[in-house]
Amino acid sequence: MACQLLNGKKGIIFGALDSKSIAWKIAERAYEQGAAFTLSNTPVALRFGEINLLSEKCHAEIIPADATSVSDLEHVFSRTMEIFGGKIDFVLHSIGMSMNVRKGREYDDLDYDYFLKTIDVSAVSFHKMLQVAKKMDAINEWGSILALTYIAAQRTLVGYNDMADAKSLLESIARSFGYIYGREKNVRINTISQSPTRTTAGGAIKGMEGLIDFTDRMSPLGNATADECADFSVVLFSDLSRKVTMQNIYHDGGFSSMAMSLKAMTQYNKSLDEDS
Numbered sequence: 233m234a235c236q237l238l239n240g241k242k243g244i245i246f247g248a249l250d251s252k253s254i255a256w257k258i259a260e261r262a263y264e265q266g267a268a269f270t271l272s273n274t275p276v277a278l279r280f281g282e283i284n285l286l287s288e289k290c291h292a293e294i295i296p297a298d299a300t301s302v303s304d305l306e307h308v309f310s311r312t313m314e315i316f317g318g319k320i321d322f323v324l325h326s327i328g329m330s331m332n333v334r335k336g337r338e339y340d341d342l343d344y345d346y347f348l349k350t351i352d353v354s355a356v357s358f359h360k361m362l363q364v365a366k367k368m369d370a371i372n373e374w375g376s377i378l379a380l381t382y383i384a385a386q387r388t389l390v391g392y393n394d395m396a397d398a399k400s401l402l403e404s405i406a407r408s409f410g411y412i413y414g415r416e417k418n419v420r421i422n423t424i425s426q427s428p429t430r431t432t433a434g435g436a437i438k439g440m441e442g443l444i445d446f447t448d449r450m451s452p453l454g455n456a457t458a459d460e461c462a463d464f465s466v467v468l469f470s471d472l473s474r475k476v477t478m479q480n481i482y483h484d485g486g487f488s489s490m491a492m493s494l495k496a497m498t499q500y501n502k503s504l505d506e507d508s
């Protein structure tokens with residue numbers, strides 16, 4: 233793409249694990265659009281080694297951090313500011329994990345230690361990130377902070393489990409902190425509610441393939457891909473969206489406004505015919 237929407241912008245991208253990760257695609261697109269950034273993920277994720285490819289491609293230093301650790305986050309922000317010689321312009325939170333999902337614990341049989349971990353990793357980490365950034369005065373005026381979320385925060389979807397609760401909290405944090413950060417520093421905070429996408433985290437959700445097919449049939453524009461999410465994220469990081477804050481924005485081909493589509497009805501009727 234010829235335009236340089238993020239020319240001169242500097243940031244931090246949390247959560248690129250492998251080339252399927254939504255954060256990976258966002259990093260590639262942000263780099264193409266002129267941004268410079270650091271990458272962060274857990275020491276365990278970094279041991280997989282794939283992120284080194286992204287780091288080389290985007291000339292981005294990798295800073296290990298567990299996003300539930302305030303001191304790790306302080307290090308990520310201070311090192312990033314050191315690299316870029318001052319404040320930054322954007323942050324991506326693309327982090328989610330549920331041990332209940334991983335271990336197959338159903339929502340009416342949750343392990344509560346796992347549940348608290350889900351909330352800490354997938355939602356409270358966003359608050360920690362924002363609080364660290366604000367206390368360090370790390371973000372330039374009109375800077376943009378984004379987190380990725382899912383419609384299970386508003387509607388019940390079978391199999392999404394305790395991640396639905398984590399996403400509700402994540403979206404609420406974006407609003408509550410967005411007010412304060414906007415009022416005091418003109419910094420913007422939004423969440424993107426993305427279509428189901430084939431990634432490592434996405435693959436852990438029960439019935440993911442059926443869900444992807446269903447939402448694709450239900451959405452007038454079809455599911456949004458990770459690459460399309462990257463395009464949209466770049467717009468939200470850019471100065472073209474300066475007055476957008478405290479929003480949860482659906483990036484889902486229209487799924488969130490649908491109740492029944494012709495394509496989904498046709499498929500449903502076919503299965504009824506087979507049953508009879």
Ligand SMILES: NC(=O)c1ccc[n+]([C@@H]2O[C@H](COP(=O)([O-])OP(=O)(O)OC[C@H]3O[C@@H](n4cnc5c(N)ncnc54)[C@H](O)[C@@H]3O)[C@@H](O)[C@H]2O)c1
Nearest residue numbers: 247249253254277299327328380381428429431432433434
């Ligand atoms: N895949 C989907 O269908 C989908 C849909 C909507 C929203 N999302 C959201 O997008 C975000 C990115 O997920 P993805 O689908 O790209 O999967 P992914 O598995 O590629 O990314 C999840 C990332 O979270 C990181 N992570 C886990 N625990 C962490 C911790 N303690 N500290 C720091 N990082 C940690 C992982 O290492 C990984 O990089 C998540 O918030 C996810 O819920 C995904």
